[in-house]
Amino acid sequence: MFIQHVSARLPGMSVNLLEQPERFNLTSFKALIYKKFIGIEHVPVAVPGEMETLLEQTVSAAVPLDSRERIKLVVHAHTCPVVGNYGALSMQRVLRRQRLHNALFVGMCANRCASIFDAMRLIRQSLQEQPDALALLVTGESAVTQELRLVENTAVMGDAAGAMLFGTRGQGNELLACCSHTYGQYARGVWLEGAPRASYETNYPAMMLQIIQQTLAEAGMTLDQVRWVIPHNVNRKSWIELARTIDLPLSRLMLANIPFTGHCFGSDMMLNLSHLTSTGALEKGDVYLMIAVGLGGSFGAALFRY
Structure with missing residues (x-):
């Protein structure tokens, strides 16, 4: 399975964390701490109604006009269980306007920000059964509440949308392996307290290393x-610490977007991959590993060859 096209879009407004800390319920001092340790400076924020426009732009950019009838599956991988009004979802309107009439549309959110990897596995299975078809993976949602916008001492959430078009043939971006694992004892996520929270923080590097090793083993490859x-953009500090733990040179860790986007839910993967391709940092034959963690102890990763 190959990524045939990838696209990502940010909203028109970017809020400076230091200039408007009150927008995130932060003091000026706390905003400085977030900049220093998390690494974030600007947060993309969609105005009401803009997310639907971003979703449509990403879908339009990822799907050539002459390929639309071949798309048999569209998966919207999102973090929040509810991303619109019942019976009036933005993605349904987008698909109608983009004339993707032959596609089955489903949403996935069980593993939160790691749901993108569940979507990849579903798409892989679908394309094995319909090798001449195409499938579209879409991400995109807005942090519409303060609870969604800020994960205390961990991340500031940005708004963005992304899309990947998959097929069984391609010139690059071949999926080599895709894995996910959920540690159910941490299902309470941000509401973990006491010993369970301490356990999660202690075991986080080992759990991350396990999903990396599992994914590499599926492809018969090593980290070298x-x-x-390509990580999700939760915060710079945690990724640097993890890189040191697993002996990964920082020069191989894609962190360039964190100051400008924050953590845009599942769209981080599209934003970061687009950055690497547009800057020429990826060369033919390079192997890259996408990895993300979802609230509640969900870990996922996917390995590709460019």
Whole structure:
């Protein structure tokens, strides 16, 4: 299975964390701490109604006009269980306007920000059964509440949308392996307290290493063969600490977007991959590893060859 096209879009407004900390319920001092340790400076924020426009732009950019009838599956991988009004979802309107009439549309959110990897596995299975078809993976949602916008001492959530078009043939971006694992004892996520929270923080590096090793093993590869690790943009500090733990050179860790986007839910993967391709940082044959963690102890990763 190959990524045939990838696209990502940010909203028109970007809020400076230091200039408007009150917008995120932060003091000026706390905003400085977030900049220093998390690494974020600007947060993309969609105005009401803009997310639907971003979703449509990403779908339009990812799907050539002459390929639309071949798309048999569209998966919207999102973090929040509810991303619109019942019976009037933005993605349904987008698909109608984009004339993707032959596609089955489903949403996935069980593993939160790691749901994108569940979507990839579903798409892989679908394309094995319909090798001449195409499938579209879409991400995109807005942090519409303060609870969604800020994960205390961990991340600031940005708004963005992304799309990947998959097929069984391609010139690059071949999926080599895709894995996910959920540690159910941490299902309470941000509401973990006491010993369970301490356990999660202690075991986080080991759980991350396990999903990396599991994914690499599925492809018969080692970390030394990976040119780029493309993480979700939770915060710079945690990724640097993890890189040191697993002996990954920081030069192979894609962190360039964190100051400008924050953590845009599942769209981080599209934003970061688009950055690497547009800057020429990826060369033919490079192997790259996407990896993300969802609230509630969900870990996922996917390995590709460019």
